[in-house]
Amino acid sequence: MSRHAFEERFFRIARWASIAFFVAITAFPLLVMLGLSFRPVSSLLNEPGRLLPRPSEIDLDGYTRILSSRDDGGFGFAGFIGNSAYIAGVTVVLSLSFGILAAYAATRLRYRGASFINAAIVLVYLFPPLVFAVPLFVMFTRLGMRPSFTAVIIIYFAYTLPLALYMLRNYFSSVPVDIEEAARIDGASRIGVIRHVVVPLSAPAIATVGIYVFMSAWDEFLFALLFLVEDRDSWTVALGINQLEANVGTPTTVLMAGCVVITIPVVVAFSLAQRFLTEGLTSGSVKD
Amino acid sequence: MTTTTQAPPGSDHPGGAPPRHARRPASPSRRREARFAYLLLLPAILATVVLVLLPLLWNVTISLQSLRLIELRNFTPFGFLQAELGFDNFRLVTGQREFWSTVGRTVVYALAGTVLSLLLGVWAALAMRRPFRGRGAVKALLLVPYVLPVVAAAFVWRTMLSPQYGIVNAWGQDWFGWSRVDFFGQQTIDLPLVGSVPLAFSTVIAFEAWRYFPFAFIFVYARLQAIPRHLYEAATIDGATISQQFRYVTFPALRGVLAVLFLLRFIWNFNDFTNIYLLTGGGAGTRVISIEIYEWLIGRSNPGAAAALSLILAAVMLVVLTVYVRWQARRDQA
Structure with a gap:
């Protein structure tokens, strides 16, 4: 494989890998933030490894509690x-x-x-x-x-x-x-x-x-x-x-x-x- | 600078009054125009003088006085005329056991954060350079770390990396079997092959690089779009590979913008207080000068020492910047 062909292929893959990497590091914290905001705190303590809330446990309690006087x-x-x-x-x-x-x-x-x-x-x-x-x-x-x-x-x-x-x-x-x-x-x-x-x-x-x-x-x-x-x-x-x-x-x-x-x-x-x-x-x- | 109107060089009159000793008599309409300009600029000039210039001078006088927060009731801006002045505050803050390591840590924090955020920014801009479906959306997403309110960003990071309920530790434990790591509370960690690494300090730098890479990204991205296409066509005809095109066409075009970005980011990172305060509060080996200034001002109620330290901060920054500008100038000549 010539240097040209190698670089063509390498950078085509590297480009998509890079885009995926940047999407991950910017989207992940956002997802964590959104996901946690809809979960009760007990759910976080029981299942810290869960990124998105279970559909059954979604509640707006966090929002009402933080906002109300x-x-x-x-x-x-x-x-x-x-x-x-x-x-x-x-x-x-x-x-x-x-x-x-x-x-x-x-x-x-x-x-x-x-x-x-x-x-x-x-x-x-x-x-x-x-x-x-x-x-x-x-x-x-x-x-x-x-x-x-x-x-x-x-x-x-x-x-x-x-x-x-x-x-x-x-x-x-x-x-x-x-x-x-x-x-x-x-x-x-x-x-x-x-x-x-x-x-x-x-x-x-x-x-x-x-x-x-x-x-x-x-x-x-x-x-x-x-x-x-x-x-x-x-x-x-x-x-x-x-x-x-x-x-x-x-x-x-x-x-x-x-x-x-x-x-x-x-x-x-x-x-x-x-x-x-x-x-x-x-x-x-x-x-x- | 993009000023279209340029005053003749010579004495400047930032005060606002029209010049008394004009070299040649200006026409009445010219003078009216200048007077109107000073009127429009007056609020901006006043704000700069009262809130920037005067505080800078006060800072010097405060640093030379012995001043405690409880004695502030008697403070006047010109009180230093009667007060006993001296360098006690400077001796006090530089005499702290941790002083020099704090200075060194501040320089490392600013340099590492700046370089990493620029590298990430250039990398992102190169990856995003050619159009693809959804590029606009990805571009907007990449700006998120910079746009996110800093308290929210810091709190999410602290939660993600928490040793008790952080998702990163949970995944690390489940998938790689590592024992829970307190990223922001543990001063050092022993890693295989590399040995002992300052953990909290590295994590804070990573946060800084993550938060500010979009800033470099926008500028580099804009600059990339402005590089004429025919340069690449010529390079391709000459048989240059992609990496050679970067080395000989892209990188030279980026150097100017990178130098400016480095300067800006270095200044801001050097003075950063908020990121570190929100992430670690200055604990676990992340204490930088700005945190120390806050400690003197609020924690120890000693504005004199805080003022002295803030002047040292500015001085260290100036030294590093001078070295950098000299080095840049020499490289440009070579």
């Missing part, structure tokens, strides 16, 4: 979802509004120090959060803002803004300016152009960035732990799963139901935005 004997997860949705929602609004303004300035206006300012803001995204965590913790403790959603929202805003700015800037610079100029000639103000031309034209990109910001805030753990852990009513979903496991002693299968619940919004959002998201993230990096 503590007064009803549950774990109050619905409240955590509300907290996370509120924090992530406000972060999205702030990050998008100011990101759009900054990205517009960066791609459409001329001013001194443009490249410095843009680079400096985007560089923030690379800064280790732990270097700011200590001083911010000290400051917000001093200000009596612990536990407080405001502190967390302000921090999330500051750390999602650079990425929002970066992605929006990439997109805005690919949108032709002709329409904006036409609107200006027709007498629209600059703010009017942003509101009535730029934002509608970039709606898909803006939605994508919004979803990305939402996912980051929904998922964030370190600052939630530092700023919200003391008050159970302020826990976010991420903090909730961790604290319920570590300190409250919640059955594994009930917590799995919680994991499924917090994963669903992320998966839905992501699948809606997947194409734009991967293009938006990678577009700056694939130039020759």
Whole structure:
């Protein structure tokens, strides 16, 4: 067999084996999560080697227990979802509004120090959060803002803004300016152009960035732990799963139901935005 | 960078006021445009200065003071002007018995996790390169580890690998007859042929590689699509085999993107707190600097020491990054 023929055959098999391997390592944890969330904990302890639940034992008990409020004997997860949705929602609004303004300035206006300012803001995204965590913790403790959603929202805003700015800037610079100029000639103000031309034209990109910001805030753990852990009513979903496991002693299968619940919004959002998201993230990096 | 407007090089005015000493008088409309731009940028600049730049400076002053959490009531950002400053905090944190092994472990954790996730990402991208039925669905599935909320991912791993009721241990026992392994709680394990291996630490690195390979995958996948087809046609005519095409066409095209990915992932992994905290809490030989910072700040209520250690973290990272960038630059010249 020549080297050519050997490689042809080898890589044809290797390709399918690789695809199978990657499907396995990504799908398996998902299956474990879903499977366990429908089983009573006794079933897990009796049969730890079973991946999917027996049809007869499937119940939604885990979901009702994790979601119902503590007064009803549950774990109050619905409240955590509300907290996370509120924090992530406000972060999205702030990050998008100011990101759009900054990205517009960066791609459409001329001013001194443009490249410095843009680079400096985007560089923030690379800064280790732990270097700011200590001083911010000290400051917000001093200000009596612990536990407080405001502190967390302000921090999330500051750390999602650079990425929002970066992605929006990439997109805005690919949108032709002709329409904006036409609107200006027709007498629209600059703010009017942003509101009535730029934002509608970039709606898909803006939605994508919004979803990305939402996912980051929904998922964030370190600052939630530092700023919200003391008050159970302020826990976010991420903090909730961790604290319920570590300190409250919640059955594994009930917590799995919680994991499924917090994963669903992320998966839905992501699948809606997947194409734009991967293009938006990678577009700056694939130039020759 | 994709900025279409470029300011003339020279003094920068990040503050927001229009320049006072313009080299030539700008037209009024130009000046109005610049003023409007600064207005739009003001919130972003303010957020950066107040929440990033100032904390960075505070961090330095906090690290030089003796500060306990209970004394915070008297803390002011400028209190250091009257306070007694010194390097006691740095002496305290570097004097810990485990200090140097923690630093070393952090570097190994970041390097190993980064390299493994890049290798997996490239491998996945190459396997997925040519179209097949259901590629879109598989591609979406491969992004799951990265998209999954980190608490959910960590909890599923801990459950799967649990020594009492983990499915991995159950299968391992039934099929291979191994005795139950506490992946996240056991510091070392004796394996045949290789000897003693750090178990919990390796498992944490495996989790990191698993969680972040999709990030490399998306970028490499996008880059692969952009390699011109005629390069491969030419290579085929020249008689290059598949592995030679990878060696001489694909890999050179990927080098730029891989260098950037390495840099990004290394920085983020080096500073990672969440993954390790959720998986082991820093126990069983997985304590890295970020966990130690959290311990000083919360466990031992000593923000001064935590601040000092976070500066050391940043310094070590800068050293490693400098070495890497130098090495890259030299390789590019050669």
